[in-house]
Amino acid sequence: MVRRELDNEGPDRLYTVTRGRSRADDDLDLVTLIVAKAEPVAGMQSEHARILRLCVTPAAVVEISADLGMPVGVVKILLSDLLRAGKITARHPSSARAGRQLPDAAILKKVLVGLHNL
Amino acid sequence: MDSTTSDRLPLADTASDGLKIVIVGGFGVGKTTMVRAVSEIRPLSTEETMTQAGLGIDETGGISAKTTTTVAFDFGRISLNEQMVLYLFGAPGQERFWFLWDRLFSGTLGAVVLVDTRRLSDSWYAIDRLEHHATPFIVARNNFPGTTAHSLDAVRDALSLPAEVPLIDCDVRDRASAKHVLISLVGHLYSLSTAREAVSS
Numbered sequence: 001m002v003r004r005e006l007d008n009e010g011p012d013r014l015y016t017v018t019r020g021r022s023r024a025d026d027d028l029d030l031v032t033l034i035v036a037k038a039e040p041v042a043g044m045q046s047e048h049a050r051i052l053r054l055c056v057t058p059a060a061v062v063e064i065s066a067d068l069g070m071p072v073g074v075v076k077i078l079l080s081d082l083l084r085a086g087k088i089t090a091r092h093p094s095s096a097r098a099g100r101q102l103p104d105a106a107i108l109k110k111v112l113v114g115l116h117n118l
Numbered sequence: 119m120d121s122t123t124s125d126r127l128p129l130a131d132t133a134s135d136g137l138k139i140v141i142v143g144g145f146g147v148g149k150t151t152m153v154r155a156v157s158e159i160r161p162l163s164t165e166e167t168m169t170q171a172g173l174g175i176d177e178t179g180g181i182s183a184k185t186t187t188t189v190a191f192d193f194g195r196i197s198l199n200e201q202m203v204l205y206l207f208g209a210p211g212q213e214r215f216w217f218l219w220d221r222l223f224s225g226t227l228g229a230v231v232l233v234d235t236r237r238l239s240d241s242w243y244a245i246d247r248l249e250h251h252a253t254p255f256i257v258a259r260n261n262f263p264g265t266t267a268h269s270l271d272a273v274r275d276a277l278s279l280p281a282e283v284p285l286i287d288c289d290v291r292d293r294a295s296a297k298h299v300l301i302s303l304v305g306h307l308y309s310l311s312t313a314r315e316a317v318s319s
Contacts, residue, residue: 029136029224029225030136030138030205030207030221030222031136031137031138031203031205031225032136033129033133033134033135033136033203056128057128057129057130057131058129058130058131058133058134059129060136060195060203060205062162062164062193062205063162063195065164065165066162066163066164066193067162071164071165071166071167071188072164072165072166073166073167073168091133091134091135091136093135093136093137093138093225094135095137095138095225095226095227102254102307102310102311102314103227103307103311104311104315105308105311105312105315108227108304108307108308108311109308110198110199110202111137111198111202111204111227111304112301112304112305112308113198113199114196114197114198114199114202114204115196115198115204115297115300115301115304116301118156118196118297
């Protein structure tokens with residue numbers, strides 16, 4: 001495990017990044033996959049630009065958080081901005097719809113096949 | 119810090135469904151080692167924070183009415199097929215991290231409780247919490263050298279583990295063994311799911 005720059009991020013800095021907001025509006029899971037729909041443009045908040053570059057291929061919310069070195073909650077707020085602006089799409093996990101229920105056997109079968117093929 | 123990104127194996131463009139399995143256990147029990155053994159990426163670490171009002175939560179005994187708790191957790195990734203990507207989270211089992219658990223467990227397939235027989239009591243809270251959440255789980259004993267003196271039955275007794283919860287041995291440093299743990303968990307979930315579908319049909 002690599003110690004990250006996260007430790008050096010002061011609360012003030014994170015407050016600035018999110019412009020004081022503490023909650024994300026959208027229902028983003030840790031494993032919601034984010035894909036960029038637009039290129040970064042000049043004048044864009046630097047964190048937004050970094051996310052767009054990261055998500056040229058799909059990346060989970062938690063991966064973006066690790067790459068940016070920012071807590072998950074802060075990253076969700078930044079992602080909410082980009083979602084509202086139509087700059088990214090979110091591919092929500094099928095498990096989010098299932099709630100606390102066990103996934104369908106058909107899904108679990110696919111997981112088993114995938115694990116056996118490792 | 120961007121350098122961590124460029125050397126990462128990118129996900130397929132078709133990846134659309136993120137799945138979660140949580141590995142819980144006490145400090146030093148081998149959670150990150152297990153993630154590393156099976157992950158297609160080097161384990162990454164990030165943080166979740168929670169601000170809460172109230173006293174008596176933080177053991178440092180701060181007088182502030184508002185406390186911010188930060189907890190770091192590790193994760194890795196396995197691409198299962200063109201659409202499904204499994205994320206493995208290593209989560210600390212201590213009681214004060216309950217808020218992280220609540221978030222991680224939401225929508226998780228299931229959990230692996232990793233135990234060290236020298237410190238079984240580290241797992242009690244985790245097992246209690248999983249049962250409370252009705253999150254299906256298995257228990258895997260990580261075999262540290264010289265710790266296999268106890269039979270699995272003795273471990274089951276010590277943990278008051280119901281007979282229907284699978285309990286297996288593993289060596290999380292070994293990829294095949296770590297993979298076997300995941301297959302055991304998902305096999306267990308599959309049995310539960312088919313049994314439920316049989317009842318409801």
